[in-house]
Amino acid sequence: MEENIRAINEKIERESAFVEGLVGEVGKVIVGQKAMIERILIGLFCNGHVLLEGVPGLAKTMTIKTLSDSIEADFRRIQFTPDLLPADLVGTMVYNQKTCEFASKTGPVFTNFVLADEINRAPAKVQSALLECMQERQVTLGDTTHTLPDPFIVLATQNPIEQEGTYPLPEAQVDRFMLKVNVGYPSRDEEREILSRMTKEDKPTASPVVGLEDIKRARSLVHEVYVDKLINEYILDIVFASRDPGHYRLDELKDMIEYGASPRASIYLNMAARAHAFLRHRGYVTPEDVKSVAMDVLRHRIIVTYEAEAEELTSEDIIRRVFDHLASP
Secondary structure (H helix, E strand, O other): OHHHHHHHHHHHHOOOOHHHHHHHHHHHOOOOOOHHHHHHHHHHOOOOOEEEOOOOOOHHHHHHHHHHHHOOOOOEEEEEOOOOOHHHHEEEEEEOOOEEEEHHHOOOOOHHHEEEEEEHHOHHHHHHHHHHHHHOOOOEOEEEEEOOOOOEEEEEEEEOOOOOOOOOHHHHHHHOOOEEEEOOOOOHHHHHHHHHHHHHOOOOOOOEEHHHHHHHHHHHHHHOOOOOHHHHHHHHHHHHHHHHHHHOOOOHHHHEEEEOOOOOHHHHHHHHHHHHHOOOOEEEEEHHHHHHHHHHHHHOOEEEEEHHOOOOOHHHHHHHHHHOOOOOO
16 A cells, blocks of 8 residues: 555656646746635646635736636636626527528637636526536537536636625535635735736736646546545544534534535545645645645535624634644544
């Protein structure tokens, strides 16, 4: 077993070398925001969708665009608005007068990277259309089902401070996002560098350094990253503690959690931890990998009660208490 882990580790260390070049290319344009870039790459390597939340001006859209420029892949940006229709997203059936038949006209969602900008500004029908794309990776137009390209990743953004004219995302759709990343402000040094770069006439741009085949190979390698059974038990303890805190002697959280994390959380936490290890050129998962990604996997899957809101407790506070209480392997 030890020899197998050593072989996997050497293979991952060798095959993951391209990540440095990709991150470096993105870094030509984006200053800082290392955590956001890593989380997007984790979603990409795990075939999972990512929701970015932060105030305007934090380079959320630019980061996604720059990453797509660094990969030889198709990219579409869709601005979500209250008057957006499902047909504007997935396409529609068009009548051909010459043949007297209906033909499918596919929409902008048929691409590798979809940037759903301000996703919470679109009405429920649009969200329902996007839900099929995210979960089934297919689109149904009329009586025909069209498979979306591989890879297909939805990278969505939303603004937490301006709620007028927005439609809160359904819990079923939020759960489809592998990660929800809270994007923060840059440091003073980073912002000084941003000033230097973005006030020049010739702004920096990124060029393709990675192909789709590299991404597909990376996905296969992430599945090979070794996860010990103790790590899996640790993941299960974290998820189950959010559902039944009393069983883990977290009695103070009993009345604070309305709904705990779904089984999808266990799957995504395992895969995200593998991808986190892959980004660090390791072929095995450590408890620190789990802790590093757990907040982004769980923050949108734990629903707090009114009592918790009254005490100004968020899902993040509850996750921190769970981690403080549980012993890592």
